[in-house]
Amino acid sequence: MSDAGTAWKPEHASLSAYLDDHLLAAESGVRLFGAARRTWEGSEYEQTFADLEKEISDERDELQQLILVLGYRRSKFKKAVSMVGAAAGRLGPINPMSTGGGTSGQFELESLQAIVRAKECLWRTLLALAAHDHRFNVPRLKDMLEMAGRQQDTVARVMTETAPARFLTGISV
Template identity: 35%
Template sequence: MVGRPGVTGRREERDVAGGDELGTYLDGHFTGAVAGLELFRRAAAARRGQPSGEVLARLAAEVAEDRAALRALMSAVGATPNRPRAAAAWVGERASRLVTGGRSLGRSPLRDYLELEALLLGVQGKEAGWRTLRALAEHDGRLDAAALDELVLRAQRQAAELVELRARALERSFAV
Protein backbone atom coordinates (compact mmCIF):
# COMPACT_ATOMS: atom_id res chain seq x y z
CA MET A 1 0.00 0.00 0.00
CA VAL A 2 1.17 3.47 -0.81
CA GLY A 3 0.19 6.51 1.21
CA ARG A 4 -2.10 6.23 4.19
CA PRO A 5 -4.00 2.93 4.09
CA GLY A 6 -7.75 3.33 4.07
CA VAL A 7 -7.64 7.05 3.30
CA THR A 8 -8.21 8.85 0.04
CA GLY A 9 -7.28 12.41 -0.75
CA ARG A 10 -10.55 12.99 -2.52
CA ARG A 11 -14.03 13.65 -1.29
CA GLU A 12 -16.86 11.84 -3.09
CA GLU A 13 -20.61 11.65 -2.63
CA ARG A 14 -20.88 12.59 1.07
CA ASP A 15 -19.40 12.07 4.48
CA VAL A 16 -21.24 9.47 6.52
CA ALA A 17 -22.32 9.72 10.14
CA GLY A 18 -23.22 13.38 10.05
CA GLY A 19 -22.28 13.94 13.68
CA ASP A 20 -19.59 12.40 15.78
CA GLU A 21 -20.66 8.78 15.32
CA LEU A 22 -17.86 7.83 12.97
CA GLY A 23 -15.24 9.52 15.13
CA THR A 24 -16.58 7.79 18.22
CA TYR A 25 -16.57 4.46 16.41
CA LEU A 26 -12.99 4.94 15.23
CA ASP A 27 -11.88 6.02 18.69
CA GLY A 28 -13.32 2.87 20.21
CA HIS A 29 -11.31 0.77 17.78
CA PHE A 30 -8.22 2.92 18.40
CA THR A 31 -8.53 2.30 22.14
CA GLY A 32 -8.70 -1.44 21.47
CA ALA A 33 -5.70 -1.17 19.15
CA VAL A 34 -3.63 0.44 21.91
CA ALA A 35 -4.26 -2.44 24.31
CA GLY A 36 -4.02 -5.04 21.54
CA LEU A 37 -0.64 -3.87 20.36
CA GLU A 38 0.73 -4.00 23.90
CA LEU A 39 -0.58 -7.53 24.30
CA PHE A 40 0.96 -8.62 20.98
CA ARG A 41 4.31 -7.18 22.03
CA ARG A 42 4.15 -8.88 25.42
CA ALA A 43 3.18 -12.23 23.89
CA ALA A 44 6.01 -12.02 21.35
CA ALA A 45 8.56 -11.12 24.03
CA ALA A 46 7.43 -13.99 26.26
CA ARG A 47 8.03 -16.43 23.41
CA ARG A 48 11.28 -14.95 22.11
CA GLY A 49 13.45 -17.65 20.56
CA GLN A 50 10.48 -19.89 19.80
CA PRO A 51 8.77 -20.26 16.42
CA SER A 52 5.54 -18.85 17.87
CA GLY A 53 7.51 -15.84 19.13
CA GLU A 54 8.68 -15.08 15.60
CA VAL A 55 5.12 -15.25 14.30
CA LEU A 56 3.84 -13.02 17.10
CA ALA A 57 6.65 -10.50 16.60
CA ARG A 58 5.76 -10.22 12.91
CA LEU A 59 2.08 -9.90 13.75
CA ALA A 60 2.90 -7.22 16.34
CA ALA A 61 4.65 -5.19 13.64
CA GLU A 62 1.62 -5.56 11.38
CA VAL A 63 -0.73 -4.57 14.20
CA ALA A 64 1.38 -1.44 14.72
CA GLU A 65 0.91 -0.66 11.01
CA ASP A 66 -2.82 -1.31 11.35
CA ARG A 67 -3.02 1.08 14.29
CA ALA A 68 -1.20 3.73 12.22
CA ALA A 69 -3.70 3.16 9.39
CA LEU A 70 -6.54 3.60 11.85
CA ARG A 71 -4.97 6.80 13.18
CA ALA A 72 -4.68 8.10 9.60
CA LEU A 73 -8.35 7.31 9.04
CA MET A 74 -9.22 9.23 12.17
CA SER A 75 -7.30 12.24 10.89
CA ALA A 76 -9.01 11.98 7.50
CA VAL A 77 -12.43 12.22 9.11
CA GLY A 78 -11.41 14.89 11.62
CA ALA A 79 -11.40 12.62 14.67
CA THR A 80 -8.77 12.50 17.37
CA PRO A 81 -8.03 9.74 19.86
CA ASN A 82 -9.41 10.16 23.34
CA ARG A 83 -6.06 10.21 25.13
CA PRO A 84 -7.36 9.38 28.63
CA ARG A 85 -9.29 6.42 27.25
CA ALA A 86 -6.26 5.18 25.28
CA ALA A 87 -4.10 5.58 28.39
CA ALA A 88 -6.62 3.60 30.44
CA ALA A 89 -6.51 0.81 27.85
CA TRP A 90 -2.72 0.77 28.03
CA VAL A 91 -2.79 0.66 31.85
CA GLY A 92 -5.46 -2.05 31.77
CA GLU A 93 -3.34 -4.23 29.54
CA ARG A 94 -0.37 -3.72 31.84
CA ALA A 95 -2.48 -4.59 34.88
CA SER A 96 -3.60 -7.81 33.18
CA ARG A 97 -0.01 -8.98 33.44
CA LEU A 98 -0.62 -9.58 37.13
CA VAL A 99 -2.78 -12.58 36.27
CA THR A 100 -0.63 -15.64 36.85
CA GLY A 101 -2.80 -18.49 35.63
CA GLY A 102 -2.72 -20.21 39.01
CA ARG A 103 1.03 -19.95 39.51
CA SER A 104 2.87 -17.61 41.82
CA LEU A 105 5.80 -17.10 39.46
CA GLY A 106 6.36 -17.56 35.76
CA ARG A 107 4.01 -18.28 32.91
CA SER A 108 1.59 -21.14 32.80
CA PRO A 109 0.48 -22.92 29.63
CA LEU A 110 -3.07 -21.75 30.41
CA ARG A 111 -1.91 -18.14 30.45
CA ASP A 112 -0.33 -18.62 27.03
CA TYR A 113 -3.58 -20.08 25.73
CA LEU A 114 -5.72 -17.28 27.17
CA GLU A 115 -3.34 -14.70 25.77
CA LEU A 116 -3.63 -16.19 22.28
CA GLU A 117 -7.39 -16.31 22.65
CA ALA A 118 -7.47 -12.61 23.59
CA LEU A 119 -5.26 -11.77 20.62
CA LEU A 120 -7.57 -13.70 18.31
CA LEU A 121 -10.64 -11.90 19.65
CA GLY A 122 -8.90 -8.57 19.17
CA VAL A 123 -7.98 -9.35 15.56
CA GLN A 124 -11.52 -10.52 14.86
CA GLY A 125 -12.82 -7.24 16.30
CA LYS A 126 -10.38 -5.33 14.13
CA GLU A 127 -11.59 -7.21 11.07
CA ALA A 128 -15.17 -6.31 11.94
CA GLY A 129 -14.11 -2.68 12.20
CA TRP A 130 -12.40 -2.73 8.82
CA ARG A 131 -15.52 -4.36 7.32
CA THR A 132 -17.72 -1.63 8.78
CA LEU A 133 -15.45 1.06 7.35
CA ARG A 134 -15.41 -0.76 4.02
CA ALA A 135 -19.21 -0.63 3.91
CA LEU A 136 -19.12 3.07 4.79
CA ALA A 137 -16.55 3.68 2.03
CA GLU A 138 -19.35 3.09 -0.48
CA HIS A 139 -20.85 6.40 0.68
CA ASP A 140 -17.92 8.33 2.12
CA GLY A 141 -15.17 9.57 -0.17
CA ARG A 142 -12.73 9.98 2.71
CA LEU A 143 -12.43 6.20 2.99
CA ASP A 144 -10.44 4.18 0.46
CA ALA A 145 -12.38 0.99 -0.32
CA ALA A 146 -9.44 -0.81 -1.95
CA ALA A 147 -7.11 -0.14 0.98
CA LEU A 148 -9.80 -1.26 3.41
CA ASP A 149 -10.21 -4.47 1.40
CA GLU A 150 -6.49 -5.11 1.93
CA LEU A 151 -6.82 -4.44 5.66
CA VAL A 152 -9.72 -6.91 5.89
CA LEU A 153 -7.66 -9.57 4.13
CA ARG A 154 -4.68 -8.95 6.39
CA ALA A 155 -6.85 -9.27 9.49
CA GLN A 156 -8.24 -12.55 8.16
CA ARG A 157 -4.70 -13.88 7.64
CA GLN A 158 -3.67 -12.70 11.10
CA ALA A 159 -6.68 -14.48 12.63
CA ALA A 160 -5.85 -17.70 10.77
CA GLU A 161 -2.29 -17.63 12.12
CA LEU A 162 -3.57 -17.04 15.65
CA VAL A 163 -6.05 -19.91 15.32
CA GLU A 164 -3.13 -22.18 14.44
CA LEU A 165 -1.00 -20.97 17.37
CA ARG A 166 -3.98 -21.31 19.70
CA ALA A 167 -4.60 -24.90 18.56
CA ARG A 168 -1.02 -25.82 19.42
CA ALA A 169 -1.31 -24.07 22.79
CA LEU A 170 -4.51 -26.01 23.51
CA GLU A 171 -2.53 -29.23 23.63
CA ARG A 172 -0.06 -27.82 26.14
CA SER A 173 -2.69 -26.06 28.27
CA PHE A 174 -5.20 -28.85 28.63
CA ALA A 175 -3.05 -31.94 27.97
CA VAL A 176 -5.22 -33.11 25.07
Protein backbone atom coordinates in the same frame (compact mmCIF):
# COMPACT_ATOMS: atom_id res chain seq x y z
CA MET B 1 -34.71 1.89 5.78
CA SER B 2 -34.25 4.33 2.98
CA ASP B 3 -35.51 4.84 -0.53
CA ALA B 4 -33.05 4.04 -3.30
CA GLY B 5 -32.83 7.73 -4.17
CA THR B 6 -31.97 8.92 -0.68
CA ALA B 7 -28.49 10.35 -0.33
CA TRP B 8 -26.53 9.06 2.64
CA LYS B 9 -24.34 11.40 4.63
CA PRO B 10 -21.86 10.48 7.31
CA GLU B 11 -22.97 11.04 10.89
CA HIS B 12 -19.67 12.59 11.92
CA ALA B 13 -20.11 12.43 15.69
CA SER B 14 -21.00 8.73 15.59
CA LEU B 15 -18.31 7.79 13.10
CA SER B 16 -15.68 9.79 14.96
CA ALA B 17 -16.58 8.12 18.28
CA TYR B 18 -16.61 4.68 16.62
CA LEU B 19 -13.16 5.16 15.11
CA ASP B 20 -11.84 6.55 18.38
CA ASP B 21 -13.16 3.49 20.23
CA HIS B 22 -11.34 1.24 17.78
CA LEU B 23 -8.16 3.29 18.13
CA LEU B 24 -8.31 2.86 21.90
CA ALA B 25 -8.79 -0.89 21.41
CA ALA B 26 -5.96 -0.98 18.86
CA GLU B 27 -3.60 0.59 21.37
CA SER B 28 -4.50 -2.12 23.87
CA GLY B 29 -4.08 -4.71 21.13
CA VAL B 30 -0.54 -3.54 20.41
CA ARG B 31 0.31 -3.91 24.11
CA LEU B 32 -1.23 -7.38 24.30
CA PHE B 33 0.52 -8.62 21.17
CA GLY B 34 3.77 -7.22 22.60
CA ALA B 35 3.12 -9.16 25.78
CA ALA B 36 2.44 -12.28 23.70
CA ARG B 37 5.77 -11.78 21.91
CA ARG B 38 7.51 -11.66 25.28
CA THR B 39 5.60 -14.73 26.48
CA TRP B 40 6.72 -16.76 23.47
CA GLU B 41 10.29 -15.44 23.55
CA GLY B 42 12.75 -18.22 22.88
CA SER B 43 10.13 -20.47 21.30
CA GLU B 44 9.46 -21.23 17.67
CA TYR B 45 6.57 -18.72 17.86
CA GLU B 46 8.61 -15.72 18.98
CA GLN B 47 8.98 -14.33 15.43
CA THR B 48 5.33 -15.02 14.69
CA PHE B 49 4.25 -12.77 17.56
CA ALA B 50 6.93 -10.17 16.75
CA ASP B 51 5.53 -9.96 13.20
CA LEU B 52 1.95 -9.74 14.48
CA GLU B 53 2.90 -7.03 16.98
CA LYS B 54 4.49 -4.99 14.16
CA GLU B 55 1.47 -5.42 11.88
CA ILE B 56 -0.99 -4.50 14.62
CA SER B 57 1.12 -1.45 15.51
CA ASP B 58 1.25 -0.34 11.88
CA GLU B 59 -2.52 -0.77 11.54
CA ARG B 60 -3.06 1.27 14.69
CA ASP B 61 -0.93 4.04 13.19
CA GLU B 62 -2.89 3.85 9.95
CA LEU B 63 -6.19 4.08 11.83
CA GLN B 64 -4.90 7.10 13.71
CA GLN B 65 -3.95 8.69 10.39
CA LEU B 66 -7.39 7.90 8.93
CA ILE B 67 -9.05 9.67 11.86
CA LEU B 68 -6.94 12.76 11.13
CA VAL B 69 -7.58 12.60 7.36
CA LEU B 70 -11.31 12.44 8.01
CA GLY B 71 -10.96 15.61 10.08
CA TYR B 72 -11.87 14.01 13.39
CA ARG B 73 -10.16 14.54 16.71
CA ARG B 74 -9.43 12.05 19.43
CA SER B 75 -11.56 12.24 22.52
CA LYS B 76 -9.42 13.77 25.27
CA PHE B 77 -10.93 11.30 27.72
CA LYS B 78 -10.14 8.26 25.54
CA LYS B 79 -6.65 9.58 24.87
CA ALA B 80 -6.11 9.89 28.64
CA VAL B 81 -7.46 6.35 29.18
CA SER B 82 -5.03 5.10 26.57
CA MET B 83 -2.10 6.80 28.27
CA VAL B 84 -3.10 5.39 31.66
CA GLY B 85 -3.45 1.93 30.12
CA ALA B 86 -0.02 2.18 28.54
CA ALA B 87 1.55 3.26 31.83
CA ALA B 88 -0.23 0.53 33.76
CA GLY B 89 0.93 -2.01 31.22
CA ARG B 90 4.55 -0.97 31.74
CA LEU B 91 4.41 -0.62 35.51
CA GLY B 92 1.88 -3.23 36.55
CA PRO B 93 3.21 -6.39 38.20
CA ILE B 94 0.68 -8.56 36.41
CA ASN B 95 1.19 -9.24 32.73
CA PRO B 96 -2.03 -10.77 31.41
CA MET B 97 -0.09 -12.57 28.69
CA SER B 98 2.67 -13.94 30.87
CA THR B 99 2.05 -17.66 31.06
CA GLY B 100 1.61 -19.21 27.64
CA GLY B 101 0.70 -22.49 29.30
CA GLY B 102 -2.32 -24.10 30.89
CA THR B 103 -5.85 -22.89 30.53
CA SER B 104 -4.77 -19.26 30.89
CA GLY B 105 -2.46 -19.68 27.88
CA GLN B 106 -5.35 -21.05 25.85
CA PHE B 107 -7.60 -18.20 26.94
CA GLU B 108 -4.88 -15.67 26.10
CA LEU B 109 -4.59 -16.98 22.54
CA GLU B 110 -8.37 -16.98 22.17
CA SER B 111 -8.40 -13.37 23.42
CA LEU B 112 -5.84 -12.38 20.80
CA GLN B 113 -8.08 -13.89 18.14
CA ALA B 114 -11.02 -11.89 19.51
CA ILE B 115 -8.96 -8.69 19.28
CA VAL B 116 -8.17 -9.35 15.64
CA ARG B 117 -11.80 -10.29 14.97
CA ALA B 118 -12.96 -6.93 16.35
CA LYS B 119 -10.50 -5.21 14.02
CA GLU B 120 -11.86 -7.24 11.13
CA CYS B 121 -15.33 -5.95 12.00
CA LEU B 122 -14.00 -2.38 11.81
CA TRP B 123 -12.71 -2.90 8.28
CA ARG B 124 -15.97 -4.58 7.21
CA THR B 125 -17.96 -1.67 8.64
CA LEU B 126 -15.81 0.89 6.87
CA LEU B 127 -16.18 -1.04 3.60
CA ALA B 128 -19.96 -0.90 4.01
CA LEU B 129 -19.72 2.85 4.62
CA ALA B 130 -17.40 3.32 1.64
CA ALA B 131 -20.33 2.61 -0.68
CA HIS B 132 -21.86 5.84 0.64
CA ASP B 133 -18.81 7.87 1.64
CA HIS B 134 -16.08 8.54 -0.94
CA ARG B 135 -13.47 9.40 1.72
CA PHE B 136 -12.55 5.74 2.24
CA ASN B 137 -9.89 3.92 0.24
CA VAL B 138 -11.72 0.73 -0.73
CA PRO B 139 -8.68 -1.22 -2.00
CA ARG B 140 -6.80 -0.44 1.23
CA LEU B 141 -9.77 -1.45 3.38
CA LYS B 142 -9.92 -4.75 1.48
CA ASP B 143 -6.20 -5.24 2.12
CA MET B 144 -6.73 -4.56 5.83
CA LEU B 145 -9.63 -7.01 5.92
CA GLU B 146 -7.50 -9.68 4.26
CA MET B 147 -4.63 -9.01 6.69
CA ALA B 148 -6.99 -9.41 9.66
CA GLY B 149 -8.04 -12.79 8.30
CA ARG B 150 -4.41 -13.88 7.98
CA GLN B 151 -3.69 -12.66 11.51
CA GLN B 152 -6.61 -14.64 12.90
CA ASP B 153 -5.42 -17.72 11.04
CA THR B 154 -1.91 -17.26 12.42
CA VAL B 155 -3.05 -16.98 16.04
CA ALA B 156 -5.41 -19.93 15.50
CA ARG B 157 -2.51 -22.00 14.14
CA VAL B 158 -0.39 -21.27 17.23
CA MET B 159 -3.35 -22.07 19.46
CA THR B 160 -4.01 -25.36 17.67
CA GLU B 161 -0.37 -26.41 17.59
CA THR B 162 0.21 -25.63 21.28
CA ALA B 163 -3.11 -26.81 22.74
CA PRO B 164 -1.99 -30.44 23.22
CA ALA B 165 0.90 -29.31 25.44
CA ARG B 166 -1.53 -27.36 27.59
CA PHE B 167 -4.17 -30.04 28.00
CA LEU B 168 -2.49 -33.42 27.51
CA THR B 169 0.15 -34.96 29.74
CA GLY B 170 3.55 -35.94 28.44
CA ILE B 171 3.61 -33.34 25.61
CA SER B 172 5.70 -30.16 25.59
CA VAL B 173 5.82 -27.23 23.20
